[in-house]
Amino acid sequence: MRYLRVGPPGHERPVLYAGGELFDLSPVTPDIDAEFLADGGFRGDPAQLPPAGVDSSRIGAPVARPGAVICIGQNYAAHAAESGAEPPAEPILFHKAPNTVIGPEDDVLVPPGATRTDWEVELGVVIGRTARYLESPGQAAAHIAGFVLSDDISERDYQFTRSGGQWSKGKSCETFNPLGPWLVTPDELTFPLRLRSWVNGEPRQDSSTADMIFDVGYLIWHLSQFTVLEPGDLINTGTPAGVALSGRFPYLKAGDVVEMEIDGLGRQRSVLKG
Numbered sequence: 631m632r633y634l635r636v637g638p639p640g641h642e643r644p645v646l647y648a649g650g651e652l653f654d655l656s657p658v659t660p661d662i663d664a665e666f667l668a669d670g671g672f673r674g675d676p677a678q679l680p681p682a683g684v685d686s687s688r689i690g691a692p693v694a695r696p697g698a699v700i701c702i703g704q705n706y707a708a709h710a711a712e713s714g715a716e717p718p719a720e721p722i723l724f725h726k727a728p729n730t731v732i733g734p735e736d737d738v739l740v741p742p743g744a745t746r747t748d749w750e751v752e753l754g755v756v757i758g759r760t761a762r763y764l765e766s767p768g769q770a771a772a773h774i775a776g777f778v779l780s781d782d783i784s785e786r787d788y789q790f791t792r793s794g795g796q797w798s799k800g801k802s803c804e805t806f807n808p809l810g811p812w813l814v815t816p817d818e819l820t821f822p823l824r825l826r827s828w829v830n831g832e833p834r835q836d837s838s839t840a841d842m843i844f845d846v847g848y849l850i851w852h853l854s855q856f857t858v859l860e861p862g863d864l865i866n867t868g869t870p871a872g873v874a875l876s877g878r879f880p881y882l883k884a885g886d887v888v889e890m891e892i893d894g895l896g897r898q899r900s901v902l903k904g
Contacts, residue, residue, distance in 0.1 A: 631672060633662045633776070633813040635690040636682075639733075642690035645682045646672055647812070652682035662813060663694040664862035667758045667775040671815070690733045692778055692813035693756050696864040699726040699807060700857070701782060702849060703797065705868025706841045712876040721844050721852050726782070727802040731864070734810035734898030738783055740884055741803045746786035747882040747902070750869035751827040751835050751890040754780035755846055756813055761859040770850035773859065776815045779895040781808040781888065782866050786875055809864070811896045819894045825870055827890040834879060835890075837870030 634652070635642035644655035644662045653676050659666040703722035704710040710717045732738075740747050758775025782801065789800025822840035826833070839845075844852070849867060853859060874881045882888065884904030891897035 631815045632818065633671070633692050634811060635662055635692055635694070636687040637690060638688060639690065646676060646679065648676040651676070653679035654682045655679065661694045662692060664697065664860065667693070667756065668861035671758070671775065688733060689735055689811050691731045691809040692811060693809070693862060693864070695731060696728050696756075696862050697860055698863045699728050699730065699866065700853060700863065701726055701801065701866040702844070702868045705843050706837060706870040707843055708837065708841055708871035709869055709873070710843070712871045717843050721849060723853070723856070724797040724801060726798065726807055726866070730802055730804065730807040731809050732805050732807065734779070734808050734896070736805065736808060736900065737903045738808065738888070738900045739803070739805045740882070740902055740904050741785060744785045744787065745881065746874070748784045748786055748874045749827055749829065749834065749882065749888045749890070750782040750784060750873055751825045751892070752780045752782050752866045752869050753823065753825065753839055753846075753892060754778040754809065755850070755865040755867060757859045757861055757863040757865070759861065761850060761854040764851045764854040767845075767847035767851040770847040771816065773850060774816055774846070775861065776813040777819060777895060778809055778813050778864075779811070779890065779892045779898055780864070780866050781890055781898065781900065782869060783807065786881070808898055808900050810898060814895055823893040823895070825890070825892050827872065827888065829879070829882070830887055835870050835872030837872070841870055842868065
């Protein structure tokens with residue numbers, strides 16, 4: 631199944647896509663949130679739901695504001711190489727503020743004075759069941775609600791020059807995590823997935839989840855040894871090569887248009903605003 635949220639910020643309504651049709655989930659749940667996901671999502675007959683009647687309404691992030699946004703750094707071999715780093719021996723962990731999450735077509739705000747704003751197409755994983763101290767990566771699949779297209783926008787000057795020894799300053803500016811359009815349940819996807827991004831129509835990233843150093847199951851197992859993953863939490867699993875940090879492309883500026891897509895998860899388009 632695929633879940634979608636439409637409407638103005640703070641007033642999105644939940645939608646289900648099944649069998650080529652859109653259905654209104656409002657009679658079942660007020661939102662695509664932790665409670666809904668922890669209960670297993672929608673398990674009934676979509677034909678019993680009213681049609682969604684979606685028009686040109688804004689598309690919101692496909693999951694309500696997560697309790698945590700947990701991110702993995704340098705998790706693609708080629709990206710680690712272009713960053714001038716050896717592949718990490720174990721996952722690099724950092725956090726984004728949950729209020730960075732916006733819809734897949736919302737504007738991205740460039741912070742005042744920022745000069746090194748970067749794009750990062752990523753496979754996002756949304757947790758569906760609480761995960762703590764999992765015994766093996768094989769147990770991770772039972773804790774996944776679905777997958778989503780995520781853009782881990784970064785301000786590299788804040789991330790590295792003004793970091794204070796950690797990365798979250800460069801990751802947590804408002805609007806720095808466009809998400810969606812869809813939250814897609816695992817049964818609808820076949821891995822590996824192709825990830826691509828463009829800036830002003832020019833290709834940037836073009837890779838596959840096959841280049842991930844640590845796969846999704848390993849990441850969830852590993853993270854559960856250090857923190858409790860709860861329903862609705864978002865994990866950004868890392869970005870492939872082709873970002874501005876590589877030195878091959880200019881950083882983003884106001885007026886630029888960033889587009890990205892992942893197989894089966896849809897496409898998003900963000901305009902940079904100063």
